[in-house]
Amino acid sequence: MELFSIFLNPGFWFSLIRSSTPLIFAGMAALIASRSGITNMAIEGSMTLGALAAVVASWYFQNAWLGLLAAVLVGITIALFLAYFKLKMMADEILVAIALNLFATGASIFILFLLTGDKSNSSALNSLVLPTVSFAFLNNIPFIGQVINGQNILVYVAFISTFILNYFLFKTPMGLRIRSVGGNEHAAESVGVYVHKTKYIGLAISGMFAGLGGAFMSLGYMSLFTRGMVAGRGFIAIAAANVGGRSPIPTMFSAMLFGFFDNLGNNLQQFKVINEFVFMIPYIATIIMFAFSSYRRMTEKKRLNKKILASQKAE
Amino acid sequence: MSNNVVLEMKNITKIYPNGVIANKDANLSVRESEIHALLGENGAGKTTLMKILFGIEHYTSGEILLNGKPIKVTSPLEAIDLGIGMVHQHFMLDERLTVTENIILGMEPKKGLSLDYKKATEMVKEVSEKYNFKVDPNKLVMDLSVGKKQKVEILKALIRGAKILILDEPTAVLTPQETSELFEQLETLKKQGHSIVFISHKLNEVKEICDRATVMRLGVYQGTYNIEDVTVKDLSRLMIGRDVVRSIEKKTQNLGDVVLKVDNLKVINDEGKIVVNDVNFAVRQGQILGIAGVEGNGQRELIDCITGLETTFVGKVSLHGLEDKQEFSVKNLRLNGMNHIPEDRLVYGVSSEASIQDNIISNRYDQADLNKGIFQDRKAITTLSNELIKQYQVKTDSKDTLVRMLSGGNMQKVVAAREMSTDMKILIADQPTRGIDVGTAAFIHDKIVELRDKGVAVLLVSADINEVMDVSDSLIVMYEGKIAAYFDSIKDLSQETLGEYMLGIKKMSEEEIRGATV
Numbered sequence: 038m039e040l041f042s043i044f045l046n047p048g049f050w051f052s053l054i055r056s057s058t059p060l061i062f063a064g065m066a067a068l069i070a071s072r073s074g075i076t077n078m079a080i081e082g083s084m085t086l087g088a089l090a091a092v093v094a095s096w097y098f099q100n101a102w103l104g105l106l107a108a109v110l111v112g113i114t115i116a117l118f119l120a121y122f123k124l125k126m127m128a129d130e131i132l133v134a135i136a137l138n139l140f141a142t143g144a145s146i147f148i149l150f151l152l153t154g155d156k157s158n159s160s161a162l163n164s165l166v167l168p169t170v171s172f173a174f175l176n177n178i179p180f181i182g183q184v185i186n187g188q189n190i191l192v193y194v195a196f197i198s199t200f201i202l203n204y205f206l207f208k209t210p211m212g213l214r215i216r217s218v219g220g221n222e223h224a225a226e227s228v229g230v231y232v233h234k235t236k237y238i239g240l241a242i243s244g245m246f247a248g249l250g251g252a253f254m255s256l257g258y259m260s261l262f263t264r265g266m267v268a269g270r271g272f273i274a275i276a277a278a279n280v281g282g283r284s285p286i287p288t289m290f291s292a293m294l295f296g297f298f299d300n301l302g303n304n305l306q307q308f309k310v311i312n313e314f315v316f317m318i319p320y321i322a323t324i325i326m327f328a329f330s331s332y333r334r335m336t337e338k339k340r341l342n343k344k345i346l347a348s349q350k351a352e
Numbered sequence: 353m354s355n356n357v358v359l360e361m362k363n364i365t366k367i368y369p370n371g372v373i374a375n376k377d378a379n380l381s382v383r384e385s386e387i388h389a390l391l392g393e394n395g396a397g398k399t400t401l402m403k404i405l406f407g408i409e410h411y412t413s414g415e416i417l418l419n420g421k422p423i424k425v426t427s428p429l430e431a432i433d434l435g436i437g438m439v440h441q442h443f444m445l446d447e448r449l450t451v452t453e454n455i456i457l458g459m460e461p462k463k464g465l466s467l468d469y470k471k472a473t474e475m476v477k478e479v480s481e482k483y484n485f486k487v488d489p490n491k492l493v494m495d496l497s498v499g500k501k502q503k504v505e506i507l508k509a510l511i512r513g514a515k516i517l518i519l520d521e522p523t524a525v526l527t528p529q530e531t532s533e534l535f536e537q538l539e540t541l542k543k544q545g546h547s548i549v550f551i552s553h554k555l556n557e558v559k560e561i562c563d564r565a566t567v568m569r570l571g572v573y574q575g576t577y578n579i580e581d582v583t584v585k586d587l588s589r590l591m592i593g594r595d596v597v598r599s600i601e602k603k604t605q606n607l608g609d610v611v612l613k614v615d616n617l618k619v620i621n622d623e624g625k626i627v628v629n630d631v632n633f634a635v636r637q638g639q640i641l642g643i644a645g646v647e648g649n650g651q652r653e654l655i656d657c658i659t660g661l662e663t664t665f666v667g668k669v670s671l672h673g674l675e676d677k678q679e680f681s682v683k684n685l686r687l688n689g690m691n692h693i694p695e696d697r698l699v700y701g702v703s704s705e706a707s708i709q710d711n712i713i714s715n716r717y718d719q720a721d722l723n724k725g726i727f728q729d730r731k732a733i734t735t736l737s738n739e740l741i742k743q744y745q746v747k748t749d750s751k752d753t754l755v756r757m758l759s760g761g762n763m764q765k766v767v768a769a770r771e772m773s774t775d776m777k778i779l780i781a782d783q784p785t786r787g788i789d790v791g792t793a794a795f796i797h798d799k800i801v802e803l804r805d806k807g808v809a810v811l812l813v814s815a816d817i818n819e820v821m822d823v824s825d826s827l828i829v830m831y832e833g834k835i836a837a838y839f840d841s842i843k844d845l846s847q848e849t850l851g852e853y854m855l856g857i858k859k860m861s862e863e864e865i866r867g868a869t870v
Contacts, residue, residue, distance in 0.1 A: 220446035
């Protein structure tokens, strides 16, 4: 019963929203790349380097906003690099992404060590964080006000950008072109859409979101960079985008579902559940969610058969 | 048709870097408001010539004149700007977008930052009404029939102002009704001043709808003729150098035991529609049972069940004592004497990235005579593949050529060579000659009859009326998943009667159809 008290605590939902934020950014990054026909497996690495760039720039310029900008630029650079290798050099995007991810892990620690002499975190750097935002009118709403008020500014950006991306993808000419080059590039080409240019644009947007996700990790979720802090969120986001049918709003919800398990894991620690087991939960949840949706797809036909035959017999 | 020449291609020669000559001194002259046939067998260079006109391929020498002025077309975009549109054999559509989105892609109307969907839909409606093409602008392309998809392709060209429209074998994928609908629309376009280049190898269609015809054979221009002045036989002689109108000589039937029996078969597809509904029939040794019907009336699903590709069905399929669904794996069926020429050669027929030889031995690589201990017997395999390539007249310079380098007709010969050269009890031939030239088709038909004379049971599925009527001994007609008619003998059957059953105008009683099961 004590377990249920977790869900009655607004703090649980507050941190659910907070911990879903990087997954939402990364989920948007995954879906827009996939819509333009390239799987961006390098989101993980982009977030790692983005998070580091954010801390370094925010410390160097003593301005958190420039930190955010640096993370976005790093994200875009990596995504364009991936697109270049895929489109121009005809390389396999998965292999390039694996290389980029391994590079990001090594490079981030190396740069961290050069700047601080420490290989584990950036606590030696006096970096700033992005502000939290409070809306006075929300204080009057019980529970909900406590859940959504006072979050980091990027949390609101994540949720708002979901709707902006949805509008962009489904209501603008560029959105249509991005969907078409990912759907059937020959069709797009046959009517004069510049396929490569469109894919670069799609990937740049993907990189921007990955950078935002990275910046949130080190300028909001935490206030410093630590090694391994992205912790597979870039990969989980690809799963979230798939579960969400590569559409922004469903992807936002599936990212929140993953965020829910992540958060539940953290909360279960107080019940003396072994830490390592708790941290397995979001990943096990990923596998179970995939297994379940595949199973439904596989057995759909048998169920349909039964239903139709039964209704026939009834006649 | 006016005498005003809008397009001229003069002495076009195209030599590929590997030395293959696709076109040699090809000429084409298209007038305003005419439907101009470009005739030739598969591999005659028709498509290449049109790809040159559309800017996809570049010619080695020659000249193209549009309204008397020389033009250079280096990309499809330029061709579109010049008012030339092409409808490819394989549609250039994004299945997951709507009709409107596909048509206005690249020329989207805007309202502020947004795509003006309302205006876009109106644009599509306007052009489809102008040319009398009925398509729902808001439907997803994946939900459309093949005929409708083709209309979307044509509209894509028209909305971009195409005056000259190239249609690459447009009727190959259409049902008879859709074909006649298309022909009406082409007439409308012609009356409005458009010129149409109609690539085809179906002589009857050319005779029906075209004004003039340019014939090509093996890349060489054979001449341009007024359709009124030539007969179908003349044209076929020009295309392949011999008469193809023929009927197959068959020995009298020598019926044996039942090999394949289908009882009360019922199949429900992914959308929950009953696509095969209580089908019963039997095929015997020495019998060619034809299954006629417009495509999409349950034939594919029926064949999938028989050949082990689909196992979620209700009812019973038995092959020579094999009855248990569990035993209907493809491998097991083949071991029990079922060979299968599949409908879609690129998906199920060949591995296009493998060599001709590897494709040929793929159904017998594990047989004792092709192996020595744990190694393959390369010598035996080489002998076998060279022999089959020769026997089935596959046009290639080596058995090691990748199958994707072959033309469609030659690919089909590879499939036929593999499926018809092992011992078998039954051959399932699903659209064995679709999209291939008359010469190859006749060759495959002869082989089918030869097998039947040897006592093999043959199930022949085809949407081509001539094919089922020429080759089959007995005939089933499928309509909306049910057997609409059964003919024990097709001697007295007329094309008109068969057509009426295929289109669902007529239907036999259960009593009459029962003959199929005996």
